[in-house]
Amino acid sequence: MTQRIFIPTAGVGSRLRHLTSELNKSLISVADRPVISHQIDFFPDDSEFVIALGFYGDLVRDFLHLAYPTHKFIFVEIDNYRGAGSGLSRTLRQCRDFLQKPFIFLSNDTIVQTAIPENPSNWLGFSESPVSDAYRSLNVKNGVVSSINEKSHHQVGSVPYIGLAGIFDYELFWEGLEDRQTSKNSGEVSGLTNIVDKRKVLAHQFSWYDTGNLASLAHAREAIASDETLNILEKPKEAIWFVRNNVIKYSADKQFIENRVSRSQLLQKFVPQISSKTDYMFCYKKVSGEVLSKCVDLKLFKRFLEECRVFWSVTDLNGTRLNEFRSNCLNFYWTKTEKRLHQFYKKFGIKDREQIINGNQIPKLEELLGRLDWKLLSDGLPGSFHGDLHFENVLWSKTDKRFTFLDWRQDFSGNLKVGDIYYDLAKIFHGLIVSHENIINEKFKILWTEEEINFQIQRDQILVDCQKYFLAWCVSNNFDINRIYILTALIFLNIAPLHHEPYCFLLYALGKHMLAQPLNPTKQGTEQRSEGSRPKESNIIEGLNLGAGFDWKYPAWRGVDSLNGEYLSENSSLELQNDSIKFVYSSHFIEHVSDTVVTNLLQESYRCIKPGGVIRLVTPNFEQIHRALIENDIKYFSDIGFLGRPEWKLFGVDRSIENVALHWIANYQNFVTTSENIEEWEEGWYRGPPVIDKQLVREKALELDTLNFGKWVISNVPEQHFKNGGHINTFTFPKLEKMLQSAGFTEISSLDCGSSRSNAMAVFDKKPNRERVSIYVEGIKAI
Incomplete structure (x- = not known):
């Protein structure tokens, strides 16, 4: 008889915190594969699985189709999986039509390693682990369950219920679940209790691992790991899984x-060649071989470097x-470093300061970065590139005597074909300094205070x-080892905010220490790099970024958000x-100020x-937003990520298409701040659209053209909040x-994102989700 297994994956997994911010908890990795993969592999291949989908359900569906293309899955989309009215009881009821036969209930955070009872019967799974208030418990006598205890209502001798049950008398299960008074918040337990009360229910002991909270997940990972488990450091919004004979790569970024x-x-x-996506x-087929970190010796490393020379085809x-390549290098090294450091300081509440690091x-x-010759660093070696070339991403096949490169980078500052070969060299160097295996095994120490780091x-x-x-x-191959050394330091700084504590602090301290301490190449046949020989950053200003934000920096550019405090x-x-600068750039700023302010700034820009x-203005594409509202195109707003x-x-404003569209046209905030980041809002803070009757919005959207519709919407912004930084134009x-013509500019044109008369400005367009919602307009000051 074919088994039918029900796995509810609809919930948000809030107990796993940051791990489930953009991933369903059933896809959290344990020993190189998702939790749900451990569950699927536990049953015969001819089993039928009913999967309840909700939070990031499309990812669960995609994974199962890629990993198990011949398995039978029945997917049920749950209409309400978070907030009021949601819960496991609701999920079960919506899956009832597909569970009208004996089935096995399996919580999506339960992994077991003990065989399921073969004979169809009613049974409940338990573990010999100590009873905890985090779980329900069972009272068992002579191998039979007598009752189920709610959390924190355990009895002497109770054993923990592990979220695994064989349900033979499914009619009694549904009968119990329909008693809504008792089943509202109890999930499958109300149905199971009804069976326990009326039938014999066996207790079956399992070797059990819970993955539903951070502490138990860590325990499960440690216990299930084997010598075959790879040294993969967890990254936010990314994962790589090894399922049977397939490798599956996940990213929260479609473009990635x-x-x-x-x-x-x-x-x-x-x-490897990708088989499906x-x-x-x-997904691609698993390549036979061993990761280089587990088999490397000096002879093999020399062979690897020669293979890299073949791989690095210079362009x-x-x-x-060439100018575009140099601009990409500058963006990749300077801009990304600035962004990642800001992310690090904000994430960990740390300020840049003078420090003693390892006695120095x-x-x-900021001073160390200012000493670097960014122009020289940006003059890289163009060619084919991997982008993350270290030992964990290289396989060596002893049988075929060949290397296979894994987990290649998606682009180099937007370019898919040409990157900086020096970056690959620096990635190799960084992997020689810090090995993944030693980090995973915590073979490092860091002591951090405000004044001193060791x-x-x-x-x-x-x-x-x-x-x-x-x-x-x-x-010997004429590569500049000082350049490699500096880029390696930048790599450590860049990846610091992406990793866990305390490893993130080690990366930051190591990167900063390397920038301050010159490479000693005494035995390498090159001159030692000294502090005094480092070129200073140029004071020449080539461009102005209007409305850049208070902490925006870029070599040879000035960001302007206020003048003399105003x-x-x-x-x-x-x-x-x-006539002193070459460029003026402004992105998503002019919609925050009036026409008179814009007119003055355009005139001032023309003068300078x-x-x-060239002047380049980027602002929301209000015609497209207006059209999406009229056509009720919610997918447009979903695609741009808002x-x-x-x-x-908190203010009774729902996330309807009307309010989402109005937010782009005329949002306001009821607080004064210099930051747009209010993810950690306090009660009473608000940034959003004016509250307008939806039917009236629809009528005006059809009646008025884009500019007049915008004026009408803006007129509804509360007067006292009009100048608090929202959209008012x-x-x-x-x-x-x-x-632009009135200011004196000529050759006005609308361009695509990243397409500009100046490579120096095209690089600034690369902000997530801005392309589809923006227009890009340029003008020239005639010669």
Whole structure:
């Protein structure tokens, strides 16, 4: 008889906190594969699975189709899986039509390693683990369950119920579940209790692991791990799973997956070929071999480097393509580092400061970064690239005598074909300094105070030997080891906010320490890099970013958000000489100020820009937003990544398409702040649209053109909050064209995201979810 198993995956998994912010809890990794994979593999392949979907249910469905293409799955989408009225009881009722036969109930955070009873019967699973108030418990006598205890109502001799049950008398189960008074918050237990009361229910002991909270998940990972478990450091919004003979890569970013798949074709001689994909995952057949970290010796490492020389096919660039490559390098090294450091400081509440690190007085990181010659770093070596080239991402097949590269990067600052070969060299170097295995096994120490940091990393001798050979090899092959050293330091700083404590602090301290302490290449045949020889950052200003934010920085650019403590206004002077800069850029700023302010800033920009210089304005595409509202196109707003803010519900504002569209046109905030980040809001804080009757919104949207509709919506913003930083203006291309022409600019045109007359400005467009919601308009100051 074919077994039918019910697994409810609809819930949000809030007890796992950050791990389930963008991933269903059934997909959390344990020993290189998701929890639900451990569950599916526990049953015969001809079993039938009823899967309740809810929170990120599309990811659960995609994974199961990729990993188990021949299995039979019945997917049921739950209409309400979070908030009021949600819960396991509701989920079960919605799956009732597919469970009208004996079935097994399996909680989606339960992993067991004991055989299921073969004979169809009523039974409940328990463990010999100590009873905890986190779980319900069973009273068992002579192998038969006499009753089920609610959490914290245990009796002497009770054993923990593990969320696993064989339900033979399914009619009695549904009868108990329909007693809504008792089943409202008790999930499957109300149905099971009805069976216990009326039938013999056996107690079956299992070897059990709970994955439903952070502590028990950590225990499960440690207990289930084996010598075959790989050294994979967990990353937010990413995962890689090994299921049977397949490897499945997941990312929360669609473009990430699309680019990875595209690059697999470009690198096909060196990487596995992808067999199938979805929006957020792709799959390829597992390649035979051993990761280089587990089999490397000096002879094999030398062979690996020679393979890399073949892989790194240098691309000859000139003119525009060379300038684009250098711009990509600058964005990849400078801009990304600034962004990641800001993320690190915010995430851990740390400030950049002078510190003693391992006994050395180290200045602020801002000062260290200012000493670097960013122009030199950006003049990289263009060619084919991997992007994450370290030992855990390289397989060696003794049988085939070949290397296979894994987990390649999706792009290099947006370019799929050409990256900086020096970045791959730096990734190799970073892996020789810090091995994943030693981090996972906690073979490092870090003591951190505000004034002093001390760290120590245990290193295997083979990695020390490989590093020594690597530096000598780089010198003999005319690679600049100082450049590799600096980029390696930047890599440690960049990945610091992406990892767990205390490893994240080690990465930060190591990166900062490396920037401050020169590489000693005495035995490598090169001159030692000294502090005094480092070029200082240029004071020449080439461009101005209007409305950049208070902490925005970029080499040879100035960000302007206020002048002399005052916000930009109709009277602001940009305090630059006439014809002194090449570029002015502004993104998602002008919709926050009035037409008179915009007119003044355009005139000031024209005054400051040199003849032949370019101005680029980016603002919401209000015509497209207006059209999406009229056409009720909620997918448009979903694709651009905005369907409302969490705090709206505190003010009775729902996430309807009307309110989402109005938010883009005329949002306001009822508090004064210099930051737009209010994810950690307090009660009473609000940023969102004015409250307007939805039917009236619909009528006005059809009656008025885009600009007049915008004016009408803006007129509903509460007067006392009008200047608190929200959207108070709308633009179309004709309106911007007229305003730019009035300021003196010519050759006004609307361009695509990332497409510009200046590579220096195209790089700034790369903000997530902005492309579809924005228009990009440029003008030139005639020569």
